[in-house]
Amino acid sequence: MDALTIGGLTKQYRSGVQALNGISLCVKEGDFYGLLGPNGAGKTTTIGIITSLITKTSGTVKIFGIDIDDDFPAAKKLIGVVPQEYNFSIFEKVIDIVCQQAGYYGMSRAEALVSAEKYLRRLGLWDKRQVAARELSGGMKRRLMIARGLVHEPRLLILDEPTAGVDVELRRGMWDFLEKLNGDGRTIILTTHYLEEAEQLCERIAIIAHGEIVIDTGKRELLRRLDTETFVLDTRAPVHTIRPLDLVSFTIVDETTIELTMPHTLSLNTIFAHLAEHGIIVESMRNKTNRLEELFMELVEA
Numbered sequence: 001m002d003a004l005t006i007g008g009l010t011k012q013y014r015s016g017v018q019a020l021n022g023i024s025l026c027v028k029e030g031d032f033y034g035l036l037g038p039n040g041a042g043k044t045t046t047i048g049i050i051t052s053l054i055t056k057t058s059g060t061v062k063i064f065g066i067d068i069d070d071d072f073p074a075a076k077k078l079i080g081v082v083p084q085e086y087n088f089s090i091f092e093k094v095i096d097i098v099c100q101q102a103g104y105y106g107m108s109r110a111e112a113l114v115s116a117e118k119y120l121r122r123l124g125l126w127d128k129r130q131v132a133a134r135e136l137s138g139g140m141k142r143r144l145m146i147a148r149g150l151v152h153e154p155r156l157l158i159l160d161e162p163t164a165g166v167d168v169e170l171r172r173g174m175w176d177f178l179e180k181l182n183g184d185g186r187t188i189i190l191t192t193h194y195l196e197e198a199e200q201l202c203e204r205i206a207i208i209a210h211g212e213i214v215i216d217t218g219k220r221e222l223l224r225r226l227d228t229e230t231f232v233l234d235t236r237a238p239v240h241t242i243r244p245l246d247l248v249s250f251t252i253v254d255e256t257t258i259e260l261t262m263p264h265t266l267s268l269n270t271i272f273a274h275l276a277e278h279g280i281i282v283e284s285m286r287n288k289t290n291r292l293e294e295l296f297m298e299l300v301e302a
Contacts, residue, residue: 001064003029003156003187004050009059011045011211019045021211022059027189027204029064029155032182034202034219035191038300042211043191047160051081064155077105080154082145084161090134094125097133098148105152112151119147123177139170146174156187163194175200195293205292209300223291226264230288233258236281245274259288 004027011020020042027033037043048054050061052072061068063075088097095116102112120126123143128136133144142162149157159178163171171194178201182188192198198205199219206216215222238255247266251259258280262271272282 001029002062003027003031003064004189005060005062006046006050007060009046009049009061010057011042011049011054012057019211020049020056020059023208023211023213025206025213025216027156027187029187030182030185031187031204032178032202033187033189034198034205035189035208036195036198036205036296037191037208041208041300043208044160045211046208047081047158047191050158051079052076077152078155080149080152080157082149082157082159082162084164086141086145088133088144088148091132093130093132094120094136094144095129097144098151101148102151107152115151115153116147119150123147124173139166142166142170143174146177150181154186156189157181158189160191161193162190163192163197171197195296199292207296207299214299219292222295224264226291226295228261229264229291230259230261231268232286232288233260233275233282234284235275236283237279239280242275242278242280245271248274 004025006026007024008022009020009024010018010022012018023042023046035043035046045054049056050063050068052068063078066075066078068075092100095113098116098120099109099112102115103109107115116129117126120129123146125140125143125147128140133141136144146159146162149159162178163174166174175197178188190198190202203219204217205219205222207214232253235256235258239252239258240255242250242252242258244250247263248271249261253259260271268285275282
């Protein structure tokens with residue numbers, strides 16, 4: 001089943017700015033879907049239309065088959081939104097912020113408390129439930145936003161830059177939480193400027209630029225579009241004996257480190273076998289560049 005279907009969506013503001021130019025996309029139920037694009041590309045406008053904060057000019061939006069023009073209240077109950085900016089009162093207690101959100105979806109106080117406890121515990125905030133939001137760290141406020149977006153148990157969760165301003169350790173903790181959430185069957189749409197985040201989390205990625213969808217495909221298919229990849233290899237033995245290999249560029253960084261650039265169609269096993277012939281054993285390997293970032297820049301600048 002499709003969790004989200006967008007067809008021919010346009011938005012023109014009174015100023016004459018064409019924010020969206022007939023975009024179409026489909027998010028399947030259970031997907032972890034990335035929507036990427038530079039500032040001003042149309043990401044926020046798209047989310048605003050899906051959640052009724054912005055009125056579309058034309059086109060259709062369906063949430064699990066429900067057209068938002070026909071029955072938006074029903075569609076809205078299926079959506080949870082985590083906006084980029086904090087939009088709760090910093091003077092209210094954590095538990096009250098989450099429970100009040102549940103009330104907007106018709107949940108009783110008793111139901112809200114059960115769901116709030118579930119997500120505050122999973123996000124490591126239960127011990128802070130009686131604390132005013134202003135006393136939370138930036139990372140805790142981000143997690144509070146996620147708990148609030150989930151409290152009414154939406155089938156589709158939309159996250160707009162959820163880890164902006166969060167340190168690396170907290171970001172990876174949030175990644176783990178979101179991966180488990182998706183693994184439990186929740187459909188997730190993620191907008192992010194951290195391209196490593198999309199590469200880590202999303203199985204399908206759309207790139208939007210200038211109000212149009214540039215590409216919408218699986219992550220693996222997207223990465224295959226790159227002609228070459230660059231790796232850094234840490235080796236067990238000195239590498240001064242290395243010999244040339246067709247299609248591969250070797251650079252010796254130091255006596256135990258090699259940087260190589262190779263076509264994505266060439267197997268790494270071929271590289272390892274070639275090095276082994278010269279007595280060089282690879283102990284570890286890492287990508288030097290973010291492949292998704294390279295492709296992103298190539299597409300949006302086209």
